[in-house]
Amino acid sequence: xxxxxxxxxxxxxxxxxxxxxxxxxxxxxxxxxxxxxxxxxxxxxxxxxxxxxxxxxxxxxxxxxxxxxxxxxxxxxxxxxxxxxxxxxxxxxxxxxxxxxxxxxxxxxxxxxxxxxxxxxxxxxxxxxxxxxxxxxxxxxxxxxxxxxxxxxxxxxxxxxxxxxxxxxxxxxxxxxxxxxxxxxxxxxxxxxxxxxxxxxxxxxxxxxxxxxxxxxxxxxxxxxxxxxxxxxxxxxxxxxxxxxxxxxxxxxxxxxxxxxxxxxxxxxxxxxxxxxxxxxxxxxxxxxxxxxxxxxxxxxxxxxxxxxxxxxxxxxxxxxxxxxxxxxxx
Amino acid sequence: xxxxxxxxxxxxxxxxxxxxxxxxxxxxxxxxxxxxxxxxxxxxxxxxxxxxxxxxxxxxxxxxxxxxxxxxxxxxxxxxxxxxxxxxxxxxxxxxxxxxxxxxxxxxxxxxxxxxxxxxxxxxxxxxxxxxxxxxxxxxxxxxxxxxxxxxxxxxxxxxxxxxxxxxxxxxxxxxxxxxxxxxxxxxxxxxxxxxxxxxxxxxxxxxxxxxxxxxxxxxxxxxxxxxxxxxxxxxxxxxxxxxxxxxxxxxxxxxxxxxxxxxxxxxxxxxxxxxxxxxxxxxxxxxxxxxxxxxxxxxxxxxxxxxxxxxxxxxxxxxxxxxxxxxxxxxxxxxxxxxxxxxxxxxxxxxxxxxxxxxxxxxxxxxx
Ligand SMILES: Nc1ncnc2c1ncn2[C@@H]1O[C@H](COP(=O)(O)OP(=O)(O)O)[C@@H](O)[C@H]1O
Ligand SMILES: [Mg+2]
Numbered sequence: 001x002x003x004x005x006x007x008x009x010x011x012x013x014x015x016x017x018x019x020x021x022x023x024x025x026x027x028x029x030x031x032x033x034x035x036x037x038x039x040x041x042x043x044x045x046x047x048x049x050x051x052x053x054x055x056x057x058x059x060x061x062x063x064x065x066x067x068x069x070x071x072x073x074x075x076x077x078x079x080x081x082x083x084x085x086x087x088x089x090x091x092x093x094x095x096x097x098x099x100x101x102x103x104x105x106x107x108x109x110x111x112x113x114x115x116x117x118x119x120x121x122x123x124x125x126x127x128x129x130x131x132x133x134x135x136x137x138x139x140x141x142x143x144x145x146x147x148x149x150x151x152x153x154x155x156x157x158x159x160x161x162x163x164x165x166x167x168x169x170x171x172x173x174x175x176x177x178x179x180x181x182x183x184x185x186x187x188x189x190x191x192x193x194x195x196x197x198x199x200x201x202x203x204x205x206x207x208x209x210x211x212x213x214x215x216x217x218x219x220x221x222x223x224x225x226x227x228x229x230x231x232x233x234x235x236x237x238x239x240x241x242x243x244x245x246x247x248x249x250x251x252x253x254x255x256x257x258x259x260x261x262x263x264x265x266x267x268x269x270x271x272x273x274x275x276x277x278x279x280x281x282x283x284x285x286x287x288x289x290x291x292x293x294x295x296x297x298x299x300x301x302x303x304x305x306x307x308x309x310x311x312x313x314x315x316x317x318x319x320x321x322x323x324x325x326x327x328x329x330x331x
Numbered sequence: 332x333x334x335x336x337x338x339x340x341x342x343x344x345x346x347x348x349x350x351x352x353x354x355x356x357x358x359x360x361x362x363x364x365x366x367x368x369x370x371x372x373x374x375x376x377x378x379x380x381x382x383x384x385x386x387x388x389x390x391x392x393x394x395x396x397x398x399x400x401x402x403x404x405x406x407x408x409x410x411x412x413x414x415x416x417x418x419x420x421x422x423x424x425x426x427x428x429x430x431x432x433x434x435x436x437x438x439x440x441x442x443x444x445x446x447x448x449x450x451x452x453x454x455x456x457x458x459x460x461x462x463x464x465x466x467x468x469x470x471x472x473x474x475x476x477x478x479x480x481x482x483x484x485x486x487x488x489x490x491x492x493x494x495x496x497x498x499x500x501x502x503x504x505x506x507x508x509x510x511x512x513x514x515x516x517x518x519x520x521x522x523x524x525x526x527x528x529x530x531x532x533x534x535x536x537x538x539x540x541x542x543x544x545x546x547x548x549x550x551x552x553x554x555x556x557x558x559x560x561x562x563x564x565x566x567x568x569x570x571x572x573x574x575x576x577x578x579x580x581x582x583x584x585x586x587x588x589x590x591x592x593x594x595x596x597x598x599x600x601x602x603x604x605x606x607x608x609x610x611x612x613x614x615x616x617x618x619x620x621x622x623x624x625x626x627x628x629x630x631x632x633x634x635x636x637x638x639x640x641x642x643x644x645x646x647x648x649x650x651x652x653x654x655x656x657x658x659x660x661x662x663x664x665x666x667x668x669x670x671x672x673x674x675x676x677x678x679x680x681x682x683x684x685x686x687x688x689x690x691x692x693x694x695x696x697x698x699x700x
Contacts, residue, residue, distance in 0.1 A: 225417050225419060225420075227411075228413065231384075233403075233406075233431060234430070243419060
């Protein structure tokens with residue numbers, strides 16, 4: 001509220017006046033009951049999320065390897081950043097923060113997250129606007145559009161990798177036929193197109209999810225507001241920017257943040273579609289490589305921990321800057 | 332800057348469902364017309380056709396002498412107040428009111444002047460910087476009205492503007508709207524409600540709708556004293572008119588009818604000789620019935636007594652299918668279970684034929700009240 005406004009202060013009287021001190025027996029009972037209902041959830045979360053997280057963070061400060069998890073020794077920040085001074089006086093930096101492969105993965109992850117979420121938001125909004133209009137068979141279309149989202153990522157990634165195949169893929173065939181390309185492209189293998197291929201598949205898969213979240217927001221906007229706008233003579237495009245978008249913004253922001261967090265952790269699609277391309281290697285893929293393939297468990301743990309920190313930081317920034325509130329209202 | 336409305340055989344269908352069946356109306360410039368009727372009868376639909384929010388399926392609509400069937404809402408010179416206010420939730424009161432002007436590229440001075448004038452008129456100036464959610468229902472409704480005023484419309488449309496307000500606020504806002512009509516004497520107002528009290532108090536003329544058909548058009552007193560048919564007779568007035576079926580026994584003016592039970596009844600209505608022996612119904616308003624000691628219209632036991640202070644309502648069991656409602660001025664002691672006889676002058680009775688159409692009333696004049 002603006003500070004200039006006068007607000008009426010309602011001074012409670014009677015027993016409810018000092019809620020802190022005079023907590024009624026009923027209230028205490030309710031709190032106790034609520035506590036008991038929360039316990040199973042908290043325990044489950046502690047086991048499946050809290051413990052692994054703490055273990056990962058711990059391992060990132062050790063020299064653990066896959067074969068020697070329990071004999072790990074404390075290594076401080078060595079996995080993150082370390083230096084050795086050679087006899088010649090040269091300083092050699094090592095550790096995560098000095099590793100170009102790591103920074104490449106960070107850059108890939110951010111590039112992927114920003115591009116995919118941007119595309120999905122724009123396309124999702126368009127799809128949601130279409131689905132929000134009234135037409136015959138709307139229910140069916142709404143259900144059908146969810147299919148890409150319902151297919152397990154590994155399956156759809158395989159499917160697309162066949163379609164994108166340089167020799168037998170239907171995409172190359174189609175593009176050749178339409179004259180869009182003059183030679184077959186190895187979409188997933190070529191460094192120039194690997195990221196594009198990944199983006200196409202991710203957008204295909206996730207736009208429906210985005211569209212449905214935005215559609216839910218659109219349906220919260222009362223119809224008569226649009227009628228008022230029509231009477232006010234607001235052009236439909238202006239109506240979109242001045243009425244629809246501001247009103248759907250809270251839902252849109254929540255959708256974007258969900259997707260952004262998801263995209264930052266992207267693993268399965270890339271692991272299946274472009275497993276060996278340095279152009280698409282994201283933090284999660286790199287971390288798995290170190291944890292399992294390279295037997296650098298501690299180093300992989302450090303990468304995982306860093307990813308966790310990056311995502312946490314982004315979330316906090318996003319909520320703070322975007323003034324997102326998860327209960328639907330505006331802050 | 333004023334305009335009448337003319338509807339010529341206006342029809343509306345949603346797919347195969349015919350909602351309005353050929354509405355003819357002539358609304359004069361500056362008139363306050365109320366559409367009234369039960370829920371679902373097509374009042375809002377008719378209003379939305381006038382606004383241009385729905386397409387007219389058939390027929391023509393003229394505003395100010397021009398056919399506007401294909402004109403978008405913003406070009407019709409109308410403004411509308413919605414039942415749910417339809418304020419833009421993310422804009423302040425000021426922005427809500429100025430939005431249309433701003434997009435119509437009115438100069439900022441002009442915008443400001445118009446908004447402040449309207450806000451002054453409706454006493455919402457202190458809230459101009461607030462968001463709609465920070466206002467009470469009554470204040471929101473004023474803002475919605477203010478937004479409409481700012482458009483300086485030729486025709487002002489209201490769709491049940493009071494139905495979301497509590498009883499006290501409803502009466503206060505009703506008075507505001509009456510005042511608004513006085514102040515904007517050139518502006519035609521069309522007002523939709525299902526509440527006959529609102530209709531009676533606000534309207535210059537009332538249009539009674541039922542199942543997408545106009546039942547009657549007239550001033551409130553015309554509808555009260557000379558309802559054109561049973562539907563209007565029942566709909567206007569509270570409590571509703573008592574309706575009794577009977578057989579016509581003699582024609583002419585006055586005519587006589589014989590109810591299923593009781594004495595013959597003389598009614599000051601003009602009935603053609605061809606109607607003798609025809610089934611009919613007659614009606615009498617609860618407020619026209621008076622207790623009597625002599626022979627009366629109805630005799631029965633008092634089954635329920637309702638005291639409202641200013642009036643007392645008694646329900647008589649007379650052996651007819653429906654109880655007879657009697658409305659007596661003041662706080663009168665009526666004993667439940669007692670036998671009561673009531674009567675009404677012959678010129679206060681209404682007679683309807685089998686189809687429900689009213690027979691003309693004899694030498695009826697309002698001055699006789
Ligand atoms: N968009 C629509 N599609 C189909 N039927 C509708 C639509 N709008 C209204 N109707 C029907 O038209 C009839 C009249 O509705 P309405 O004008 O809203 O009634 P009311 O007199 O209560 O305002 C109702 O039976 C309603 O079901
Ligand atoms: Mg309605």
